[in-house]
Amino acid sequence: MATRTSSTPKAGTSKTRPTRTSAPAARGRSGAGASRAKASGKGSSSSRGVTATDAGQPWPARLIGGTWGALAHTVGGGVRRIGTDVSDLDPEERRDGAALFNLVLAVFIATFAWWGWKGWFPDAVYAVVNGTFGWVSLLLPLMLGVCAFRLFRKPADHRGNNRVGIGFLVMTFAATGIADVLGGLPSAAAGFDGLRAAGGMLGFLAASLLAAVHPAIPVIVYSALAFISVLIVTATPFAAIPRRVRGAWDHLMGLDLTPEEQDAHDRSYLYDSERRAQEAARERRTKKRRMFGKDLEEEQGSGDGFAGDEPYERAVVDDPDATAAMAAPPAGRSQAEAAIQKIRAAQGRGNEQAGDGKPVEGATEAIPTVGMPAPSTAPAVQVPSTPVAPTPPPTPIPQRTEQLQLSGDVAYTLPSSDFLVQGSAPKERTEANDAVVAALTSTLTQFNVDAEVTGFSRGPTVTRYEIELAPGTKVEKVTALSKNIAYAVASSDVRILSPIPGKSAIGIEIPNTDRETVSLGDVLRSQNARRTDHPMVMGVGKDVEGGFVVANLAKMPHLLVAGATGAGKSSFVNSMITSILMRSTPDEVRMVMVDPKRVELTAYEGVPHLITPIITNPKKAAEALQWVVREMDARYDDLANYGFKHIDDFNKAVRAGKVVPPPGSERKIRAYPYLLVIVDELADLMMVAPRDVEDSIVRITQLARAAGIHLVLATQRPSVDVVTGLIKANVPSRMAFATSSVTDSRVVLDQPGAEKLIGQGDALFLPMGASKPMRVQGAWVSESEIHKVVEHVKGQLQVTYRNDVAAEPEKKQIDEEIGDDLEVLLQATELVVTTQFGSTSMLQRKLRVGFAKAGRLMDLLESRGVVGPSEGSKARDVLVKPDDLPAVLAALRGQDAPSSSGSAADEALADNASANHHLGQYENDSPYAEDVVARDLDSRPQAVDYHDGDDDEGGEDAWSLTGR
Numbered sequence: 001m002a003t004r005t006s007s008t009p010k011a012g013t014s015k016t017r018p019t020r021t022s023a024p025a026a027r028g029r030s031g032a033g034a035s036r037a038k039a040s041g042k043g044s045s046s047s048r049g050v051t052a053t054d055a056g057q058p059w060p061a062r063l064i065g066g067t068w069g070a071l072a073h074t075v076g077g078g079v080r081r082i083g084t085d086v087s088d089l090d091p092e093e094r095r096d097g098a099a100l101f102n103l104v105l106a107v108f109i110a111t112f113a114w115w116g117w118k119g120w121f122p123d124a125v126y127a128v129v130n131g132t133f134g135w136v137s138l139l140l141p142l143m144l145g146v147c148a149f150r151l152f153r154k155p156a157d158h159r160g161n162n163r164v165g166i167g168f169l170v171m172t173f174a175a176t177g178i179a180d181v182l183g184g185l186p187s188a189a190a191g192f193d194g195l196r197a198a199g200g201m202l203g204f205l206a207a208s209l210l211a212a213v214h215p216a217i218p219v220i221v222y223s224a225l226a227f228i229s230v231l232i233v234t235a236t237p238f239a240a241i242p243r244r245v246r247g248a249w250d251h252l253m254g255l256d257l258t259p260e261e262q263d264a265h266d267r268s269y270l271y272d273s274e275r276r277a278q279e280a281a282r283e284r285r286t287k288k289r290r291m292f293g294k295d296l297e298e299e300q301g302s303g304d305g306f307a308g309d310e311p312y313e314r315a316v317v318d319d320p321d322a323t324a325a326m327a328a329p330p331a332g333r334s335q336a337e338a339a340i341q342k343i344r345a346a347q348g349r350g351n352e353q354a355g356d357g358k359p360v361e362g363a364t365e366a367i368p369t370v371g372m373p374a375p376s377t378a379p380a381v382q383v384p385s386t387p388v389a390p391t392p393p394p395t396p397i398p399q400r401t402e403q404l405q406l407s408g409d410v411a412y413t414l415p416s417s418d419f420l421v422q423g424s425a426p427k428e429r430t431e432a433n434d435a436v437v438a439a440l441t442s443t444l445t446q447f448n449v450d451a452e453v454t455g456f457s458r459g460p461t462v463t464r465y466e467i468e469l470a471p472g473t474k475v476e477k478v479t480a481l482s483k484n485i486a487y488a489v490a491s492s493d494v495r496i497l498s499p500i501p502g503k504s505a506i507g508i509e510i511p512n513t514d515r516e517t518v519s520l521g522d523v524l525r526s527q528n529a530r531r532t533d534h535p536m537v538m539g540v541g542k543d544v545e546g547g548f549v550v551a552n553l554a555k556m557p558h559l560l561v562a563g564a565t566g567a568g569k570s571s572f573v574n575s576m577i578t579s580i581l582m583r584s585t586p587d588e589v590r591m592v593m594v595d596p597k598r599v600e601l602t603a604y605e606g607v608p609h610l611i612t613p614i615i616t617n618p619k620k621a622a623e624a625l626q627w628v629v630r631e632m633d634a635r636y637d638d639l640a641n642y643g644f645k646h647i648d649d650f651n652k653a654v655r656a657g658k659v660v661p662p663p664g665s666e667r668k669i670r671a672y673p674y675l676l677v678i679v680d681e682l683a684d685l686m687m688v689a690p691r692d693v694e695d696s697i698v699r700i701t702q703l704a705r706a707a708g709i710h711l712v713l714a715t716q717r718p719s720v721d722v723v724t725g726l727i728k729a730n731v732p733s734r735m736a737f738a739t740s741s742v743t744d745s746r747v748v749l750d751q752p753g754a755e756k757l758i759g760q761g762d763a764l765f766l767p768m769g770a771s772k773p774m775r776v777q778g779a780w781v782s783e784s785e786i787h788k789v790v791e792h793v794k795g796q797l798q799v800t801y802r803n804d805v806a807a808e809p810e811k812k813q814i815d816e817e818i819g820d821d822l823e824v825l826l827q828a829t830e831l832v833v834t835t836q837f838g839s840t841s842m843l844q845r846k847l848r849v850g851f852a853k854a855g856r857l858m859d860l861l862e863s864r865g866v867v868g869p870s871e872g873s874k875a876r877d878v879l880v881k882p883d884d885l886p887a888v889l890a891a892l893r894g895q896d897a898p899s900s901s902g903s904a905a906d907e908a909l910a911d912n913a914s915a916n917h918h919l920g921q922y923e924n925d926s927p928y929a930e931d932v933v934a935r936d937l938d939s940r941p942q943a944v945d946y947h948d949g950d951d952d953e954g955g956e957d958a959w960s961l962t963g964r
């Protein structure tokens with residue numbers, strides 16, 4: 001029996017291929033293509049009549065081939081029409097010749113096996129068939145008939161057809177084995193007559209050996225095999241057997257389920273993994289926006305929607321009619337014309353739906369941006385004829401399950417989701433998209449590329465058009481056309497993805513001429529954001545398929561944000577901070593903001609999540625990073641002392657009351673908040689203290705994850721001197737906005753791409769662990785929204801700043817830094833101060849040290865205020881007078897300074913003294929009691945310093961557990 005008599009060699013073997021989309025064109029093309037088509041058996045000569053190569057055959061062969069093909073095609077058309085109105089298929093797909101062969105064989109065997117046709121020819125064939133299969137030959141016409149039917153109806157389902165064929169082979173073999181046993185296990189001596197009455201020759205071979213061991217064995221083995229063969233033929237996994245059996249029973253009893261019930265029923269039977277895969281596929285489908293929308297209502301009605309988000313995440317599924325129209329345009333009309341017509345027809349249907357009792361509300365609403373210049377792209381151009389999803393009413397973000405009770409019994413209310421406005425409804429398809437499809441299609445046709453635009457996913461900024469290649473067409477043929485495509489669609493920002501990750505299709509991302517703004521409110525209200533109430537989750541934006549993207553900053557665990565001026569970095573940082581303010585209390589997340597540009601983050605001044613005023617001085621910022629390192633070390637100490645690996649576990653244990661201070665300690669142990677350190681311009685910091693900043697960043701990024709400390713570094717200068725190799729290696733997540741060069745893109749993402757972005761929030765997001773960046777349109781939050789959120793948050797709690805964050809590092813730190821170099825540093829100080837000449841090469845010569853060591857000494861001198869900053873090849877300014885030398889040397893040695901004049905040395909000494917004093921406090925278990933600076937003495941409760949012990953109770957700092 002044959003499931004497929006002519007196999008299909010991969011068309012990649014041929015240079016030209018008769019296009020799927022146009023059979024007449026294929027016939028008109030080169031003889032090579034046509035002959036290959038024949039060899040392939042695809043719609044072989046049988047179904048397509050005489051081809052060019054047929055012409056080389058003798059006429060009787062041509063006549064038979066042509067007649068067979070015509071007959072097969074007629075029968076195939078008839079079979080396909082049973083129960084449907086589809087009588088024809090793409091000639092490339094048909095297998096009518098093979099199907100007819102199966103059918104003829106089935107009928108022929110039936111004539112003598114079922115109907116007892118006699119004669120020398122049927123008798124001879126019957127003897128062979130019956131002698132081989134025994135009475136199982138009675139089943140053969142049935143099996144062949146099923147195969148023929150499938151081949152006529154589903155010729156392209158190769159896997160299914162092969163499965164059924166293999167299933168029937170197994171079934172035949174098993175049945176002959178059983179028939180042999182039931183026929184009394186005839187011996188070979190019984191001759192053909194004996195075997196024909198049982199399982200034939202095949203049955204004898206199958207059963208005799210097993211029956212020699214025990215007659216029951218072949219019955220058991222072949223019954224099992226027969227059962228398995230039924231499962232193969234019916235494509236029934238073991239897990240689905242009960243469901244199928246029950247389904248069959250219900251069908252017999254007339255208790256069939258409705259499609260919805262069936263769906264629910266199916267799910268309850270599927271294994272978890274299968275269900276998850278199904279749900280993932282369903283989710284993907286719902287996100288996907290296809291060009292040839294079938295029936296939006298139908299998809300929505302299938303019960304796949306997600307509460308509150310359906311209009312955003314709704315999918316438009318393929319319309320086979322539309323695809324068919326693309327595939328086979330009417331003769332005399334170009335492919336592009338046919339596509340456009342089909343699109344218009346589909347669009348008309350979409351409009352009908354929109355008008356069908358479902359008013360399109362809010363479709364033309366743009367995001368109100370009160371009090372600030374609207375983003376240049378904000379109001380999306382409305383195309384009246386475009387089907388638009390109705391905008392859902394904003395659903396409030398559900399109440400957090402956890403009681404938002406701050407330390408000190410202060411109830412804290414998160415800002416209402418109403419503060420963030422609702423964006424305009426996303427569009428599935430606009431006329432601009434249709435125009436691009438037509439342009440792409442005609443470009444492919446003009447350059448004779450055998451490929452077609454099979455769909456597109458419209459995102460807010462760009463649309464990704466999907467192009468599928470005909471077998472044998474090289475990917476390079478499309479990628480080489482990038483300039484022509486850019487020309488055709490009149491956009492220089494065309495980005496080609498080959499392939500689209502996870503798909504056998506090329507993606508062409510083309511900016512929308514009618515782009516849309518993504519409102520942060522919509523992102524935070526999306527299902528993705530609601531799935532978790534993790535306080536560090538931020539709204540990122542929307543991907544190219546229009547799906548909402550949210551990210552957990554705690555999992556990144558550190559993020560580099562880069563892009564040219566005006567590309568959207570600051571807007572992203574704003575969205576990030578606003579997300580945090582919307583979702584977290586100051587007990588959960590604290591922030592350190594560094595804003596050397598002084599204008600970007602001022603709106604957040606005074607929010608209780610801050611632990612220090614917004615730092616604008618780069619030098620102070622570098623110091624703040626050092627504080628973060630100390631903070632991290634302190635947290636690690638606690639983790640180590642209490643035996644936890646991550647701050648989350650520690651916090652959980654604290655909340656459960658399982659962390660108790662050691663006996664004798666009066667410390668009150670509190671959960672540590674996440675600490676988010678945001679640097680809005682890294683370049684400014686790297687200019688003042690490159691080594692210190694790099695050291696701190698590297699140390700933080702290497703270790704801080706477990707301590708709940710996360711860094712976000714933004715820069716508009718992603719060059720190697722700002723984003724050094726060390727920083728890059730330790731900041732795994734990247735968000736690249738449009739960069740000015742491919743070199744910059746490589747610095748941020750390690751690959752090109754960002755230089756092709758189109759600015760204004762268009763970004764490539766490469767979260768930790770991802771191999772390919774994801775294109776997103778960043779979420780937009782307006783100044784007025786930020787203002788509302790900030791006002792609310794400030795109204796809840798009064799900010800409490802610590803004053804040690806941007807302070808000079810402690811003496812202990814200094815000692816550690818100097819390490820074994822104290823002696824040589826003292827000599828260097830003496831030398832520089834007495835000569836008043838701050839030259840590194842002088843230190844090299846006089847102290848006989850290498851260049852690196854001399855440079856380090858000079859840096860140490862700078863950090864202690866002895867010399868000024870480096871001025872290139874010039875000697876540094878010496879800031880200490882020779883008179884002050886003893887005091888400075890004493891300070892370096894860590895000794896008490898003799899009081900003297902108010903010079904830099906004095907200040908150094910004073911700093912040291914204060915550091916000592918500070919340390920003393922630290923050792924006395926109340927280090928930060930005085931650090932809590934209340935800025936505002938109004939009636940609001942104060943944000944509690946999470947390290948602060950309770951003064952009255954003589955509380956101990958969270959990390960002074962060991963009584964240091």
Ligand SMILES: Nc1ncnc2c1ncn2[C@@H]1O[C@H](COP(=O)(O)OP(=O)(O)OP(=O)(O)O)[C@@H](O)[C@H]1O
Nearest residue numbers: 375376565566567568569570571760761778779780
């Ligand atoms: N996500 C967004 N959606 C819509 N428009 C945006 C978005 N992000 C930025 N824009 C537009 O781009 C302009 C510049 O953005 P932004 O100030 O964030 O750029 P930047 O990269 O921070 O620039 P700079 O480095 O000069 O501060 C904004 O004023 C706004 O009009």
